[in-house]
Amino acid sequence: MTMLAPLAALFVFTCTLACFAHGTDVPVGGTAFHIRSKRSPTKYGNWCGLKTTGIGLDCCTCANTIEECRACLPPKDQLDEMCLRHDMCLCDQPPSNVLHKCYCEREVYNNIKGSSVCRQYSGWKNLLKRAQCSTYAASMVALFGGLPCWCDSKQKYVPNFSSC
Numbered sequence: 001m002t003m004l005a006p007l008a009a010l011f012v013f014t015c016t017l018a019c020f021a022h023g024t025d026v027p028v029g030g031t032a033f034h035i036r037s038k039r040s041p042t043k044y045g046n047w048c049g050l051k052t053t054g055i056g057l058d059c060c061t062c063a064n065t066i067e068e069c070r071a072c073l074p075p076k077d078q079l080d081e082m083c084l085r086h087d088m089c090l091c092d093q094p095p096s097n098v099l100h101k102c103y104c105e106r107e108v109y110n111n112i113k114g115s116s117v118c119r120q121y122s123g124w125k126n127l128l129k130r131a132q133c134s135t136y137a138a139s140m141v142a143l144f145g146g147l148p149c150w151c152d153s154k155q156k157y158v159p160n161f162s163s164c
């Protein structure tokens, strides 16, 4: 665990830079942009990562159902499934032109934090996969705990989902 903390901090730092850079450089708006400006810059599975998403494929857009998108690009494990759900959550309207929505961030945070999401990798043969899964899950928890997001009930941005 002690080794995860600096790693998580690095992810948060990198993503904070990326988020603010996006906020100033790129006009906010457009489904493709806000869908792709999520999470940490590293990739995990088919759905986890800054530019890692199935949304935008011919068989998966925001007009498709979550089942259709899952069939279009199957998540590789339970953590990847959480990322799929998060991406689909960001499709919800309104408003469409925000980068992060507190209820999506809260959901993914609560589903991953302290969960058994990586325990599907059991036994010594899966030790590496489990470590990769746990590391990525920890970085997501750290990231989403400190990510400014749009709060629907307050109709404004707040420092993180727990301020919503």
Ligand SMILES: *[C@@H]1O[C@H](CO)[C@@H](O)[C@H](O)[C@H]1NC(C)=O
Residues within 6 Å of the ligand: 144, 145, 146, 159, 160, 161, 162, 163
């Ligand atoms: C949200 O931000 C507050 C204030 O910065 C902090 O105390 C709290 O721990 C954060 N929530 C999470 C879930 O990390």
